[in-house]
Amino acid sequence: MRYVEEFRDPQAAKALLSKIEKVTAEIGATKEKPIHIMEICGGHTHAIFRYGLDRLTPEGIEFIHGPGCPVCVLPMSRVDECVQIAEKDNVIFTTFGDAMRVPGTRKSLLQAKADGADIRMVYSPLDALELARRNPDKEVVFFGLGFETTTPSTALSIQQAAREGLPNFSVFCNHITVPEPIKVLLDDPYMVLDGFVGPGHVSMVIGIHPYDFIAQDYGKPIVVAGFEPLDLLQSVLMVLEQIRDGRAEVENQYARIVPEHGNPVSIAAMADVYQRRPSFEWRGLGEIDSSGLRIRDQYKAFDAEEKFGIGYAAGQRSVQEPDGCECGAVMTGRIKPTACPKFGNGCTPEMPLGALMVSSEGACAAYWQYGGRRAVEAAE
Amino acid sequence: MNKMLRDERVTLSHGGGGKAMRDLIQSVFTDVFEPESSEDQARLMSDALLEKGAKLAFTTDSYVVTPVEFPGGDIGKIAVCGTVNDLAVGGAKPLWLSAAFIIEEGTEIALLRRIVASMKAEADKAGVKIVTGDTKVVGRGSADQVFITSSGVGVIPADRDIRADSIQDGDVAIVNGVLGDHGATILAARGDMMLMSDLQSDCAALGHLMEAVCHAVPVRACRDATRGGIASSLNEMAEAAGLSIELDETTLPLRAEVKGTCEILGLDPLYLANEGTLVLFVAPEHADAALAAMRSVDTGRDAAIIGRAKAGTPMVTMKTAFGGSRIVDMLVGEQLPRIC
Numbered sequence: 001m002r003y004v005e006e007f008r009d010p011q012a013a014k015a016l017l018s019k020i021e022k023v024t025a026e027i028g029a030t031k032e033k034p035i036h037i038m039e040i041c042g043g044h045t046h047a048i049f050r051y052g053l054d055r056l057t058p059e060g061i062e063f064i065h066g067p068g069c070p071v072c073v074l075p076m077s078r079v080d081e082c083v084q085i086a087e088k089d090n091v092i093f094t095t096f097g098d099a100m101r102v103p104g105t106r107k108s109l110l111q112a113k114a115d116g117a118d119i120r121m122v123y124s125p126l127d128a129l130e131l132a133r134r135n136p137d138k139e140v141v142f143f144g145l146g147f148e149t150t151t152p153s154t155a156l157s158i159q160q161a162a163r164e165g166l167p168n169f170s171v172f173c174n175h176i177t178v179p180e181p182i183k184v185l186l187d188d189p190y191m192v193l194d195g196f197v198g199p200g201h202v203s204m205v206i207g208i209h210p211y212d213f214i215a216q217d218y219g220k221p222i223v224v225a226g227f228e229p230l231d232l233l234q235s236v237l238m239v240l241e242q243i244r245d246g247r248a249e250v251e252n253q254y255a256r257i258v259p260e261h262g263n264p265v266s267i268a269a270m271a272d273v274y275q276r277r278p279s280f281e282w283r284g285l286g287e288i289d290s291s292g293l294r295i296r297d298q299y300k301a302f303d304a305e306e307k308f309g310i311g312y313a314a315g316q317r318s319v320q321e322p323d324g325c326e327c328g329a330v331m332t333g334r335i336k337p338t339a340c341p342k343f344g345n346g347c348t349p350e351m352p353l354g355a356l357m358v359s360s361e362g363a364c365a366a367y368w369q370y371g372g373r374r375a376v377e378a379a380e
Numbered sequence: 381m382n383k384m385l386r387d388e389r390v391t392l393s394h395g396g397g398g399k400a401m402r403d404l405i406q407s408v409f410t411d412v413f414e415p416e417s418s419e420d421q422a423r424l425m426s427d428a429l430l431e432k433g434a435k436l437a438f439t440t441d442s443y444v445v446t447p448v449e450f451p452g453g454d455i456g457k458i459a460v461c462g463t464v465n466d467l468a469v470g471g472a473k474p475l476w477l478s479a480a481f482i483i484e485e486g487t488e489i490a491l492l493r494r495i496v497a498s499m500k501a502e503a504d505k506a507g508v509k510i511v512t513g514d515t516k517v518v519g520r521g522s523a524d525q526v527f528i529t530s531s532g533v534g535v536i537p538a539d540r541d542i543r544a545d546s547i548q549d550g551d552v553a554i555v556n557g558v559l560g561d562h563g564a565t566i567l568a569a570r571g572d573m574m575l576m577s578d579l580q581s582d583c584a585a586l587g588h589l590m591e592a593v594c595h596a597v598p599v600r601a602c603r604d605a606t607r608g609g610i611a612s613s614l615n616e617m618a619e620a621a622g623l624s625i626e627l628d629e630t631t632l633p634l635r636a637e638v639k640g641t642c643e644i645l646g647l648d649p650l651y652l653a654n655e656g657t658l659v660l661f662v663a664p665e666h667a668d669a670a671l672a673a674m675r676s677v678d679t680g681r682d683a684a685i686i687g688r689a690k691a692g693t694p695m696v697t698m699k700t701a702f703g704g705s706r707i708v709d710m711l712v713g714e715q716l717p718r719i720c
Contacts, residue, residue, distance in 0.1 A: 004643060010703045052704020229702050370706045 007228030029060030041199030042069030042361025064333035065363030079104035125157035152266035207262030284327035395517025422511035433538030437472035452580030456495035472534030544620035563652030584656030596673035624692035
């Protein structure tokens with residue numbers, strides 16, 4: 001497979017790993033006193049485990065798995081509202097596949113589908129638009145979910161629906177943004193992070209400058225990274241070199257995809273369609289100021305919150321997380337997934353209790369899938 | 381073609397027990413399958429049963445697939461291959477099949493004829509007879525065009541005992557061909573992803589292949605890797621054997637199109653369904669002979685060693701091409717494409 005395997009070349013990996021070892025030693029990081037690097041994005045978490053990077057890198061480096069998994073951080077109350085909409089007569093509810101299994105307080109979308117709701121998996125909001133065109137007597141709702149990677153395509157579908165005057169199409173908007181939760185993590189008094197690996201696909205849209213505050217205000221290095229194993233190793237090396245040299249900068253490892261200032265067309269579409277909510281709830285982290293997007297009044301005909309009278313009341317809606325669930329502590333880097341008392345003991349991918357076990361990109365699910373039984377045994 | 385049946389689509393009257401039903405059964409099914417007995421039960425005899433210590437093998441499976449026709453096969457071909465393979469991987473020589481059809485009102489009779497023709501062709505190729513069957517017609521929406529249940533009977537020779545719990549430390553795992561073609565083909569054929577490819581389902585009966593290997597070497601264990609892919613079969617085998625199984629990613633036979641489809645959708649080819657793929661274990665000294673025997677049969681041309689059994693915690697691990705190692709666990713529920 002061209003353009004993929006080049007970025008998985010074991011020889012190139014060896015060369016990078018030996019440089020990583022050298023710089024880790026120069027910094028003086030050890031297993032007892034490690035450097036903590038957070039990969040923000042769930043896609044990176046998944047890749048780290050899939051390629052065994054956590055075991056290939058020196059013990060002096062510890063990966064902390066960040067909140068960048070949109071399915072994981074979706075609050076249960078919003079899943080309940082999805083089910084509520086989907087179970088209305090005459091509604092076709094459309095969603096990305098991996099949101100199907102997220103547990104709500106009553107049921108997941110997968111269970112609602114089994115109970116008779118018309119819920120369909122789509123691969124793009126454009127598929128939902130097409131469904132709306134073909135089913136003029138049905139209300140077609142698209143579950144808008146994800147970070148700046150998926151936010152523009154939802155915006156474009158709303159603009160298109162407005163142009164076509166499609167009255168039966170709407171979006172249940174749960175789009176969230178990456179930079180705000182990082183600020184929350186950096187303000188956490190228990191914070192142990194020494195540097196960040198930033199999500200490349202998000203920066204493809206927003207560019208690298210929204211992360212300037214990490215370097216300038218908090219003095220931490222961040223490297224925007226691609227998703228192949230060599231991308232990740234090179235990015236880790238770049239973070240380590242910054243730490244060794246006492247620098248704190250925003251660097252771009254993924255320059256083959258990420259323009260410094262992002263994608264102006266996407267940014268314009270997002271500005272046209274969305275405005276920031278005062279705050280939005282993140283599962284495991286709580287309410288975070290300015291971290292969620294809602295659809296502007298100009299497009300309210302396509303806003304499922306308006307159409308179905310749901311709205312969003314910040315602060316009054318938190319559903320209690322299950323007892324003993326330590327997702328918040330895992331996400332802030334205070335504990336490893338295996339240190340959670342519920343890991344493998346009442347919380348597994350089959351029956352997820354907490355946010356991070358829900359999607360394959362969640363830290364706990366990745367630990368379980370690629371090292372689950374071994375991790376539990378090691379803990380015992 | 382039989383003149384009695386003029387209808388273009390199946391109606392509820394074809395399930396009513398009367399003349400319309402008789403015409404459908406005769407014209408579409410029995411004229412093609414030609415069962416020997418006109419009684420309600422097949423009456424069976426085979427010389428293989430006369431051998432002292434020979435065992436009967438009996439299996440059943442239901443088949444539902446959307447779309448019912450896809451590149452490389454259809455639901456009828458799968459119904460024959462799947463049941464033949466369930467017998468074959470146990471070392472049985474497959475002999476007889478049943479075929480029961482649940483047909484949705486409104487299904488095109490021409491479609492049924494195509495499905496039945498492909499069942500007949502596949503059964504002939506596999507050397508089995510479809511000896512008994514049934515049809516039911518259900519209202520629109522109660523089924524999706526056609527569902528098929530087929531049971532199969534075969535005979536296991538006295539000297540064969542193929543079972544997962546007999547795998548030994550050091551045994552070699554061999555697959556007969558490329559992985560994931562069926563799963564990737566079905567994903568593309570559903571058409572809701574606008575993926576174009578020349579992929580074909582690997583759907584094939586593996587009776588002849590198993591006979592060839594079993595004549596060449598003692599086969600310790602064998603499973604076909606259908607739903608849940610090769611990963612699920614290997615996990616079941618590791619558990620039964622109480623051994624760990626270590627795969628080598630660089631040796632996995634995968635087509636570029638399958639790898640590409642998985643990259644785009646965030647899927648893992650180890651979990652994609654197959655309909656003509658088996659994995660078997662032999663002692664290391666028999667590996668070359670087993671490979672040669674498999675490669676002598678059409679369905680084993682791309683046979684390859686993919687890993688080894690080792691003493692250790694019962695689980696499947698894989699040495700990645702990248703130089704790391706990871707656990708290949710059982711799939712949870714269904715593989716769902718990722719958001720981004």
